[in-house]
Amino acid sequence: MRWKLTCRDAGDGSGDAILDLPDDLLQAAGWTEGDTLELEPDPDCSTIRLKKVVRCDVCDASTTEMGHGVLQAQWRDGEPERMQLCRSCFGYAMATLKRAHWVNHMFDDDPDSGQED
Numbered sequence: 001m002r003w004k005l006t007c008r009d010a011g012d013g014s015g016d017a018i019l020d021l022p023d024d025l026l027q028a029a030g031w032t033e034g035d036t037l038e039l040e041p042d043p044d045c046s047t048i049r050l051k052k053v054v055r056c057d058v059c060d061a062s063t064t065e066m067g068h069g070v071l072q073a074q075w076r077d078g079e080p081e082r083m084q085l086c087r088s089c090f091g092y093a094m095a096t097l098k099r100a101h102w103v104n105h106m107f108d109d110d111p112d113s114g115q116e117d
């Protein structure tokens with residue numbers, strides 16, 4: 001996806017630039033107000049790449065390079081809950097849940113039903 005956008009001076013003497021992101025770009029990229037974006041200039045400096053920065057809700061690590069996992073609930077009688085996790089924290093959550101499953105099923109008749117894989 002490519003868009004041609006124009007930076008405008010922030011007008012506060014800082015030398016900062018403001019880049020207005022059009023709605024069709026936000027929609028196509030899945031970005032919303034409040035997201036943190038990272039600029040990555042291409043080597044020839046003719047274009048810049050924008051990437052959404054997601055921080056792990058547990059350890060605050062950036063998940064830009066590796067991606068992130070999502071733990072999400074949509075309760076019928078309450079607020080939705082959501083956590084974005086780095087690979088390490090997501091792995092910990094998954095291992096903890098698999099261990100709980102194993103403990104809950106360790107005395108089941110079927111010896112294979114509760115084993116971790």
Ligand SMILES: [Zn+2]
Binds near residue numbers: 057058059061088090
């Ligand atoms: Zn983490």
